[in-house]
Amino acid sequence: MKTKVNPKAVIVIFGATGDLAKRKLFISIYRLFLSQKIDEGFAVVGVGRRPWSNDEFRETVKKSIQSIASSETEIESFLSHFYYHQFEVLEPSSYIELGNLLTNLDNHYLIPGNRVFFLAMAPEFFGTIAKQLKQNGLADTEGWSRIVIEKPFGHDLPSAIELNDEIREAFSENQIYRIDHYLGKEMVQNIEVIRFANAMFEPLWNNRFISNIQITSSEILGVEDRGKYYENSGALKDMVQNHMLQMAALLAMEPPIKLTTEEIRSEKVKVFKALRKIDENEVKDYFVRGQYDAGVMNGEEVPAYRNENNVAPESQTETFVAGKLFIDNFRWAGVPFYIRTGKRMATKSTKIIVQFSDIPMNLYYNTKETMSPNLLIIHIQPDEGITLQLNAKRSGSDEGYTKPIQLTFNNNCVDCINTPEAYERLIYDCMLGDGTNFTHWDEVKYSWSFVDVISKAWDNNLAPLTNYRSGSMGPNEADTLLTVDGHKWWPVTDRLNEN
Numbered sequence: 001m002k003t004k005v006n007p008k009a010v011i012v013i014f015g016a017t018g019d020l021a022k023r024k025l026f027i028s029i030y031r032l033f034l035s036q037k038i039d040e041g042f043a044v045v046g047v048g049r050r051p052w053s054n055d056e057f058r059e060t061v062k063k064s065i066q067s068i069a070s071s072e073t074e075i076e077s078f079l080s081h082f083y084y085h086q087f088e089v090l091e092p093s094s095y096i097e098l099g100n101l102l103t104n105l106d107n108h109y110l111i112p113g114n115r116v117f118f119l120a121m122a123p124e125f126f127g128t129i130a131k132q133l134k135q136n137g138l139a140d141t142e143g144w145s146r147i148v149i150e151k152p153f154g155h156d157l158p159s160a161i162e163l164n165d166e167i168r169e170a171f172s173e174n175q176i177y178r179i180d181h182y183l184g185k186e187m188v189q190n191i192e193v194i195r196f197a198n199a200m201f202e203p204l205w206n207n208r209f210i211s212n213i214q215i216t217s218s219e220i221l222g223v224e225d226r227g228k229y230y231e232n233s234g235a236l237k238d239m240v241q242n243h244m245l246q247m248a249a250l251l252a253m254e255p256p257i258k259l260t261t262e263e264i265r266s267e268k269v270k271v272f273k274a275l276r277k278i279d280e281n282e283v284k285d286y287f288v289r290g291q292y293d294a295g296v297m298n299g300e301e302v303p304a305y306r307n308e309n310n311v312a313p314e315s316q317t318e319t320f321v322a323g324k325l326f327i328d329n330f331r332w333a334g335v336p337f338y339i340r341t342g343k344r345m346a347t348k349s350t351k352i353i354v355q356f357s358d359i360p361m362n363l364y365y366n367t368k369e370t371m372s373p374n375l376l377i378i379h380i381q382p383d384e385g386i387t388l389q390l391n392a393k394r395s396g397s398d399e400g401y402t403k404p405i406q407l408t409f410n411n412n413c414v415d416c417i418n419t420p421e422a423y424e425r426l427i428y429d430c431m432l433g434d435g436t437n438f439t440h441w442d443e444v445k446y447s448w449s450f451v452d453v454i455s456k457a458w459d460n461n462l463a464p465l466t467n468y469r470s471g472s473m474g475p476n477e478a479d480t481l482l483t484v485d486g487h488k489w490w491p492v493t494d495r496l497n498e499n
């Protein structure tokens with residue numbers, strides 16, 4: 001639980017000239033500034049290779065925050081807290097100079113040595129930076145020091161262990177904040193509340209009443225200019241190892257005994273431990289992979305993945321994954337959790353659909369219509385809300401025919417433009433010392449060991465890689481994964497305000 005305080009710190013962004021900083025980080029800090037969540041005596045140091053001055057850096061920040069309407073005075077006041085430090089990651093003198101700058105800023109803004117080191121750089125630098133920060137004393141202050149690590153945290157279990165060991169030599173687990181930006185999303189954070197604050201769900205939240213759970217995160221965009229990164233990642237490591245498994249864990253975990261970081265994380269870890277282990281030869285029965293082909297989207301022709309920049313013409317990288325997870329514990333034995341994610345799909349949508357089991361004897365079976373199962377739909381994005389699908393009598397009919405009706409809560413209407421960016425929430429949490437919505441090492445470790453088996457099976461060609469048309473919902477094999485179990489994917493294209 002958070003206490004309402006205005007944290008005061010220097011935020012050091014390594015990779016401040018990069019894409020993530022420009023698109024997400026500056027604007028998130030600006031929103032925290034505008035909502036007065038951070039103390040006005042804060043400072044931000046941007047670190048990058050380019051020989052920028054403070055003014056050049058502030059110009060870039062200004063461009064990034066332009067989309068938020070605010071006065072020139074507010075913008076100028078915000079920018080005055082930004083400083084640039086040119087640096088070379090492997091050069092120890094860069095860290096010594098940075099340390100001097102941080103001490104000066106502490107003195108200038110009366111900051112008691114509190115520091116957030118946000119590593120928005122290529123992952124191969126994470127370990128080196130952590131080590132250098134420690135060796136040069138930047139993390140040894142009177143206040144607190146925390147390190148935020150961007151994804152990917154390793155590319156398999158051995159590399160994640162190696163990286164973790166390097167970072168742990170310099171920072172303790174409670175100083176490490178591993179980002180999974182899905183955990184900062186409003187409706188992902190709402191999963192726990194929907195489950196644990198409603199008398200009507202928790203008693204039914206088990207294998208006696210739930211038939212299956214479907215988690216979809218589909219994207220319209222292709223790989224864009226990230227071909228180089230994506231070729232070594234693919235949808236499995238880019239989306240499944242982190243975001244998709246995190247959502248599954250939140251849906252499946254037991255109620256924590258307290259709402260503390262340790263208790264919540266410990267319940268999530270138990271879910272990861274209970275994930276059914278499959279061997280390489282079984283992967284094809286549980287997972288489907290696909291790669292997008294050319295197609296027409298929004299009236300425009302889009303290229304096949306293999307024709308994207310920095311992608312090999314014979315690439316075997318998957319841009320789509322569908323899978324069936326089983327959580328082999330008392331609550332979930334026998335309930336499939338279906339997951340699906342991909343690029344260049346028909347719609348941008350992240351939704352969780354909980355399908356309840358059919359009632360044992362349905363008095364309305366003999367009508368002309370088939371009954372719809374009850375569904376709980378959690379709309380994560382782009383629309384945010386909840387839909388509960390029930391059956392009701394069709395109005396005006398004497399014969400008692402039923403029809404599905406939907407009770408909907410549209411979070412957008414309430415919170416529309418003020419819905420905080422995931423990064424805004426996570427930066428604030430980190431400044432408050434709340435690690436609940438960051439991933440603990442144990443979660444990372446178990447998720448990699450689960451994903452590594454799938455990855456190896458695919459590397460060994462133990463499952464086909466199927467093409468799917470850009471603008472579709474993935475290959476047909478993803479549908480078969482459910483039809484063999486007597487299920488089907490529920491649509492994810494509906495928008496809340498269309499209901």
Ligand SMILES: NC(=O)C1=CN([C@@H]2O[C@H](COP(=O)(O)OP(=O)(O)OC[C@H]3O[C@@H](n4cnc5c(N)ncnc54)[C@H](OP(=O)(O)O)[C@@H]3O)[C@@H](O)[C@H]2O)C=CC1
Binds near residue numbers: 016020021123152
């Ligand atoms: N961009 C995104 O949407 C997302 C990014 N991420 C993660 O965030 C991290 C950063 O990504 P992104 O912003 O896209 O990366 P970019 O390639 O856009 O930026 C890389 C940054 O690192 C700096 N840099 C590179 N080499 C050195 C060096 N030797 N010494 C000092 N600085 C160096 C660059 O400085 P300069 O330009 O001055 O050379 C630049 O600021 C990655 O881990 C990525 O996986 C995660 C999710 C989404």
Ligand SMILES: O=C1O[C@H](COP(=O)(O)O)[C@@H](O)[C@H](O)[C@H]1O
Binds near residue numbers: 217219238
């Ligand atoms: O982490 C990542 O997430 C994005 C999708 O994030 P969303 O918040 O827009 O759903 C994905 O495009 C990217 O490939 C991946 O690295």
